[in-house]
Amino acid sequence: MNLSYTFMKLLSRFSKNRHEVASNYFRKRGVIVGEDCNITCNILPSEPYLLSIGDNTTISTEVLFLTHDASIGKIYGKEIASDLVGRIVIGNNCFIGARSTVLCGVTLADNTIVAAGSVVTKSFPQGNIIVGGNPAKLIGNWDNFKEKSKDNLFSLHGKKGDVAKKIILSNQNKFIKKGEV
Incomplete structure (x- = not known):
């Protein structure tokens, strides 16, 4: 891990x-x-300088943005074309899930959720969508996701450790379906 990044993470804990x-x-x-x-x-x-992230966007853990890919050199030969390079643009109000990879040349519209573990190889110009998989494809929209997840909603923003744990455990009946013990 980069020393300056490690220092920034430490500094941010006290900010x-x-x-x-x-x-x-x-x-x-x-x-x-x-x-x-x-x-x-x-x-x-x-x-x-080829990565742009819009307002109110969350980038989860272990996400990779690859603005550079040297694989083309194997096809053309390094003397002709050694590299693919492209801008990555992430819109406003997006969420990039844990361990996702976004490849060069990709643009994601505002209000896009990328499911954890996805490999985004192409752009998605429409908003209010959820993409996922390898390669990532359209798997849903915001309205369907809201309906599907309404029984497991919590407001944990700004809450940590024991406070978040107490909120979750005090609502554990949300996790037990009728007839289960």
């Missing part, structure tokens, strides 16, 4: 606005980061 500390760290390295973003891992690609 009133830890999310802004992380966003500023990535901005200083060339990433375009909007306002009110929550970035929980080291997202720096080899060309940080």
Whole structure:
């Protein structure tokens, strides 16, 4: 792990606005980061100036943004074409799930959720959608997701450790279906 990134993570723990500390760290390295973003891992690609993240976007743990791919050199030969390079644009109010990978040249519209573990190989220009899989494809929309998840909703924003645990466990009946013990 990068020493400056580790220092930033430590510094952010003592800050009133830890999310802004992380966003500023990535901005200083060339990433375009909007306002009110929550970035929980080291997202720096080899060309940080090719990564743009919109406002109110969350990047979960272990997400990779690959703005550079050297595989084409095997096809053309390094003397002709050694690299694929492309911009990655993440819209406003998006969520990129844990351990997802977003490849060069991808643009995600506003209000896009990327399911955990997905590999996003192409752009999704429509918003209010959920994409997932390898390669990622359209798997749902926001309205269906809201309906499907309504029985397991919690407001844990800003709550940590024992406080979050107490809220979850006090509502454990949400996790037991009728007839189960």
